[in-house]
Amino acid sequence: MSFLRLDDFTVPGFGLVASMTLPFKDEDASGDTSSTSKASKGTKAKKLEAKIFIRFTDEDDLRALTRVAEAKKGGDGRVYTVTNRTANASGMRQGRFTGDFKAEEQEERRCWMVSFSLSEHVSVPERAEAREPAKAAAAQQNEGQTVAPQEEAEPAQELTWFEKKLKAASDVLGDYDKGGSTGEAGK
Numbered sequence: 001m002s003f004l005r006l007d008d009f010t011v012p013g014f015g016l017v018a019s020m021t022l023p024f025k026d027e028d029a030s031g032d033t034s035s036t037s038k039a040s041k042g043t044k045a046k047k048l049e050a051k052i053f054i055r056f057t058d059e060d061d062l063r064a065l066t067r068v069a070e071a072k073k074g075g076d077g078r079v080y081t082v083t084n085r086t087a088n089a090s091g092m093r094q095g096r097f098t099g100d101f102k103a104e105e106q107e108e109r110r111c112w113m114v115s116f117s118l119s120e121h122v123s124v125p126e127r128a129e130a131r132e133p134a135k136a137a138a139a140q141q142n143e144g145q146t147v148a149p150q151e152e153a154e155p156a157q158e159l160t161w162f163e164k165k166l167k168a169a170s171d172v173l174g175d176y177d178k179g180g181s182t183g184e185a186g187k
Contacts, residue, residue: 079096
């Protein structure tokens with residue numbers, strides 16, 4: 001028997017069908033050719049899609065499930081700890097409601113067919129990406145012309161700590177370009 005729990009709330013009803021989608025974002029890399037090349041744009045958050053039946057006589061259960069779907073925390077949809085065989089087997093541990101929450105009347109069965117989706121919160125690829133060290137910016141070299149300093153037209157202003165550090169680095173690089181390596185160019 002399949003079940004779905006969101007924190008301590010067990011989704012009510014019967015006949016639960018859960019399916020998981022793992023979208024891979026890619027882009028056509030063939031240009032104007034007939035190539036089938038694709039450029040990977042990464043793995044996106046998993047999505048758990050659920051369908052369940054709730055009897056007309058259990059309308060309080062539908063009302064409770066609707067309240068859980070509508071819950072907000074900090075302006076966004078509330079994030080739930082997901083307990084479900086399909087979700088957990090695929091590595092999905094937390095999710096929030098996304099897309100449409102739908103309750104369709106099934107007169108012949110005297111129940112509602114309720115369908116909704118949960119989008120993974122902080123996906124496995126997102127956690128792995130966060131653990132990767134930041135990529136250092138490549139140093140650029142400029143072989144421009146040396147420009148003679150001009151006299152200041154305005155009185156000197158107090159530099160911020162950051163501006164002082166930039167000026168010091170600029171001065172060292174300027175001296176290095178003149179042939180010195182320790183700021184003692186021309187001696």
